[in-house]
Amino acid sequence: MHYSALSISKLRTGIMIQQLVNLFKLRIGIIMAVTAVAILAITPGPTTPTVWQMVILALAVLLSSASAGAFNQYMERDLDKLMPRTRNRPFVTGAFSHSRWWLLSMLVLLLVGVAMAGFALNMIAALYIFLGAVTYGVVYTVWLKRRTWLNIVIGGAAGSFAVLAGAAVVDPNLTPIPVIFAIVLFLWTPSHFWSLAIVQHKDYAKAGVPMLPVIIGDHATAKVILANTLALVAISLLPIFFGLQWIYLMGAMTGGGYFLFRNIQLVRDPSPKIAMSNFFASLIQLIVLLAFAVVDVQLLG
Template identity: 35%
Template sequence: VETLSWRQLIITLFKLRVVSLLLLSAFGGAALGIVSGGEFSGWSLLLLAISGTLSASGASAINQYLERERDTRMRRTAKRPLATGQIPKPEIVLWLAGGMVVGASALAGLVGNWSLAFWLFMGAFIYVVVYTIWLKPRTTLNIVIGGAAGSCAVISGGAAVGATWVLPVWLLAALVFTWTPVHFWALALAYREDYVNADYPMLPAKVSSQTAAFWTAVHTVLTAGLAISLGLLPQIDLLYLLIVGLSTVPLVKRTIALMYVQNRQTAFALFGYSNLYLAIILAVVMLAMIWR
């Protein structure tokens, strides 16, 4: 069995690449909160970074603990340290990760930001309980509803700066919600056999590739529409519209290519660009705060 280096083990176990995008989403929410009247505070942003990393990393590790047996049936996940047995006592991971999730919300609560504590906990709860335990093994709607975990990351950013309930934050949260199926169904199309082998009812494993591509396209349209809508808000600079508008074109082109031909190449092309697309939106949102 191939073993991972300690660095690779930590990156894989805590899904730090995914966590980095969730943190970017949280800071995007914070930026929109600040331009909507929230308080800019270096301490608040530091609290968001620390607590957000702890909560998202902990939830990711719990997810791998719960899925360690099915992970052995999938090429994409078979080398994860809990699947290979590289970590001899998986229960240690469960307790450590659970402590990280609880500790993240406790930290936010201790400094008096109970709204941040709530949304951090909700993000972890939706990902671990609603998505991993309940929906993922049971319904093709798993990732559609499970996408709310990413939305909670955005809202936690707004909560960190005292702007939980402002429209721009919730628009970005809705965008992350609709973006998640585009991102994940493209990946699931590329690894369709993995999900069949693991007996997960992921949409591309249960319907034809054409049908899966169609529903991916529906969510691409919703995501692009929300991305453009953000640019129409008075808090956002017109340069956002220009950059995001241009960035939307390759997303649509890759989605159309997937609708015509469903194979690993077209699926990976959309999956890869969907990551970049969200990162561009979040980066420009944060720049909008600086410009103001």
């Protein structure tokens, strides 16, 4: 009997953790945190970042991103229940009550992340972290998502602010390397997300969300993704003119080339299967780009 009760307790704990991971969109938060730390590591500046600064930056970005992700789910409960991909989210299922206490918790989470960055890093980094959360939580979720296909284009600036936050830890002044990577993240987000939107085309149409595939169709969207990715890859090569060297160039060309290859496949066959492959290719491209940038700076910088 004791063993059975213990097993039930562990099961409940596991379910709760899974619900929180879902609510806070921790996968997105981890991508943003890793991006911020990578940019911190490659940004030239008057000071050398410490391990503790990296840890604090990662936690601050993760907390603010979690706050914005939870707010997104709180505001979109009505949409989420219409789509199979999101109908198991905790505010839809009733696992978490749709109460104002959750809004307060999200605000506290954001304030803790921003305050942590402000006190331990600097106020400019804290400002960028705050702006990233507001862009995703308010600009994208509240203002744009239900109104225009440009929602994810403008909302993509949230990732750009993570880049600028990482750079600001080393040098609060805007310099070419972080600005270029901020543009890269801005361009990366639509190519990344529109691929998923093709997969979820019918769900978005049913929910009345004006994602690009719903507005112009999957094939036309695939062409837009390819054009956007061409701009993304071209911009991603520019850091070699501002201090990064051949290791980074090799990574940018390899990751970018693979992403473009998947984009071309998507134009030829804009099916959900190929769109999902393109979605994962976008993640590979970003990871390769950041990893080779860090290695380049550590070995050749």
